[in-house]
Amino acid sequence: MDGHGLASVIHRAAGDPVLPGDVTARARDLGPLESPLIWLSLASAAVAVLAVVVALGYRRRVRRWGCTAFGVLLLLAAVTALNSYVGYVRTSDDLARLLQRGPGAVHLAGRLLDDGREAPAPASASAPHESAGTAAAGQRIDVVDLPDPAHGIPSGSTYVILPPGYDTDPARRYPVVYLIHGYPFGGPRDWLTSGDAPGTLLALQQANVIAPMIVVSVDMTAGNPSTDWECLNVPGGPQLESYLAGTVVPAVDRRYRTLADRTHRALGGMSGGGFGALNIGLHHVGEFATLVIALPYDDLNDSVGILGGNQAAIAANTPRRYLPAMEFPAPISVMLAVGTGAPTDVTTAHRIAGELRARGQEAVVHAERGFNHTWHTARATLPYLLAFADEGFRGSPTTS
Template sequence: MGLTSKTLLAVVILLAAVSFAATVWLWPRLARRSVSAVFGRVGLLFVTQVMIFASAGLAANNSFLFYGSWADLLGQEQEMGTVIDHAVKSAASGNIARIGMQHTGVPGSMRPARAGRIDKVVIAGRKSKIDSPAYVYLPPEYFQPAFAQRKFPAVVVLTGYPGTAENLLKGLRYPQTAHERVKAGRAQPMILVMLRPTVAPPRDTECVDIKDGPQTETFFAEDLPQAVSDMYRVGTQSRNWGIMGNSTGGYCALKIGFHHPDRFAASAGLSAYYKAAEDPTTGDLFHGDQRARKRADLMWSLDHLPQPAGSFLVTTSRQGEGNYRSTQRFIGKVKAPARVSSIVLESGGHNFNTWRREIPSTLDWMSSRLSDG
């Protein structure tokens, strides 16, 4: 059974209930002071505690999708190598390969012209030499004759660290939400390119070009837009491209949008932070290069670098979010020709439930800032 399987959760909850009942039932019989009775009591308590914690952990993971599989939980990247090899051998365009499809979760999902399509792909970065799996959502209009000659706007959507791309489909429901916003007349059809910022797992590169290491910023700012435009009907101008994400993905989106306005016209950070993290998961990102460290600090960039003619959206909550004050500082530092918008909830948290409340309006905002080819 998979880590996020409802059957697994039900079985563990049942075992927790059974172990609790067994503890209550057998405790009087184990009240003696013998060694066997002591070990029996310890064993019952241990099993009951393990089952209760396992139930709570699985329930939380199913709700927030911190980990998408057992391999993800255990830090094993077994699938990654296979997918990358497939991309090298099969990429018809030289830098992207479609290796499968996923259901969109929209009614009628067997008919792309009605529900759209989700391609599972591997993007091979020509400049960065990074290969990364991703999901590409194509809206229903992409397959309809009336839009056959249209080039669609595209939005790069990033998870947090160490999230999986599946979180964007299952937990945050980006394709379904995008479909609903278009159907409601609130947004235009857009292509979504969904992946995690961890393109050199397990290292958290903070979307930085690391000296003698992963060139993550180059991958997102140059390789990815080029690869997707080569494979799909997507415009190649900055007005055709947006980038957004949550947590680490939100920081990456804002930073890449700020430093690459020639590639992205709009950037959105949901519960983002504004300075590259430096900790054991990142390793040495800058190798003593203080200029690079400052450039990765959005507050410093806003104060010391020319501000681009791009649009930025930031989200936070007055209660429950740790980035409320820094977000207000970010908003206050943005100057023309840049533009800034915000979503500020009364209460929320650094979690999927909060982001699901912000994604619909963020997609509407992104749609209003982008244009087709």
Template sequence: MGLTSNKVLWLTAAFAVLLFTGTVWLWPRLARRNWRAVSGRVALLFGTQLALFASVGLAANQAFGFYASWADLFGREKAQGVVVDHTALRGAGGPLAVLDTGRMAGAGGSRPEAAGQIQKVDIVGRTTHIATPAYVYLPPEYFQARYRARTFPAAVVLTGYPGTAQALVNKLHYPRTARELAKNGRMQPMILVMLRPTVAPPRDTECVDVPGGPQTETFFAKDLPDAVAAHYRVGQKPRSWGIIGDSTGGYCALKIAMHHPGAYAAGAGLSPYYTAPIDPTTGDLFRGDRSLRDRADLWWCLKHLPAPDTSLLVTSSRIGESNYKATLKFIERVRATKLTRISSIILESGGHNFNTWRREIPATLQWMSGRLSKR
């Protein structure tokens, strides 16, 4: 049974309840001071605490999608790392291969022309040779005969770290929200390409071109749009592409939009930060290259680089988000550039979590839709 299985969660919770009940029932019998009674009390307390901790941890993982599997949890997921196998491109018939298709929940979910479709895909970068799984949401209009000659705008959607791409579908409800907004005329139909920024797991590359390592920024700026455009009817111009992310993904979205306005017309960071951290999950991202480190610092970019012709959106909360003051400062810095356009969503309260981002996603998708063109 997998880490995200409901059976695992319920069995663990049931075991915790059983241990708690057993502790209450057996405690009087273990009240003696001999070594067996003491050992029994210790074992029951330790087992109960461990089971409760595991239950809470599994429930939190179910809610927030931190890890997708046991291998992911214990850092053993290595199958989707950096690939230098050029035959993978030929075997898949291109840089993007569709592995599975899933129906959308709701009325007409079995008919893509009525509800849209979610496809699970593998993407291999032609220049970076990075391979990563993703989910692609195709709106109902994509399958309708009257739109068969039309191209659609596309938005790349990124999770935080470590995150799972599936959480963007099942927990943050991006496809369902996009479908409802388009159905109600509040945004244009868009293709969503949903994945996590951790394209070389378990390492957190912070969307940096790591010297001698994964060229993550190049993958998102060039390889990913090229792969999607080669397989789907998406607009070919920069005005057709946007990028959205939360937390680490939010930092990545802002950075990539600022660094590559020729690839993305807009970038939205939900609860972002503005400088790439260096910690045990990232390793040495810059290998002593100061120019690379400076370029990964959005404050430095605003001060020292020409203002990019792009649109940015940032979000925060007055209570509950640690980035609130930094976000207000970032807004002022961008406004001072005159050329780069900046918008924001500031909630009265909301933590760094899925519930907060679900409150921001509808307005973010509407904002993104208004800044992208069909062709």
């Protein structure tokens, strides 16, 4: 057992953590609103209504109301089936926060459904340690507004998950993992809801798998979540890479008791946020020693248009092009997490890992059986990603 008392995790030679079964089972579990029973029940009800309409179709009122009910039930079945597959809305709280993004009556319905728990309110810049919300078992969740007009970033909500004991041990400093949401229509709250980062952190810490750490879910929407920004410095648009590395990281280091050096700092994300973490991490090896990426890709593909045909910018932001010849001023460790049900992700992850190893860097691919390119995979692999980050933190001397 090492200095942190972390006896419950055994590490393979390749660096892929082997975690307690209760932690991994919890991460793979479906939330109540993800159950296939919901859409199966709705689909069955739609079929039953259709049968009634067919049997009593000669009655105009039955036909009119029956067809309407059939359509509504079929739509709800389709939506809930999609959610069961993707894993975006786990609980009624998740649904409430999703509805609150909508206008008018939809927003009001979300407000009524929201019970107020784990829903932080923004903390002011002048009061950086003001509690913006309380999570279970001593965690604290702050949400910090970090506007950066110089980089084209308006007001937003970056969530900071502080570990139990943060407020009672003022001398202790913590490593930090930065997580980026997916694109488009993603947001920083997704890692708290769909990704269940607070619950995963707590489960890992209670099992003595990881030492306490700070996790920051960064707002990389630039005020427009419908745009697939890919965390880029967009010509004539928001400079998201510069914002994260040059604004968010220093702001977190100033406001919180972090271990403010590269070896105690990890960057990760899922899907589009995973691409951003890979690209930004490779551009900023001096700031991040560890990358933890779910559902990775290394090419802009359909998002290349965001760079407006600027060939130099495209080449500089396509890891598949520049990684094979990249020089590393400092070593990095990378974990790439995929679901075996998404063969393209698996191929891409192994390609990226191979290129990194060819450049002398540590790279691990973790494959989660039976999952696809969805939030289910991101949530199921998050314990491995955080444990991998912790492994790097524990192997680094404290310098601040």
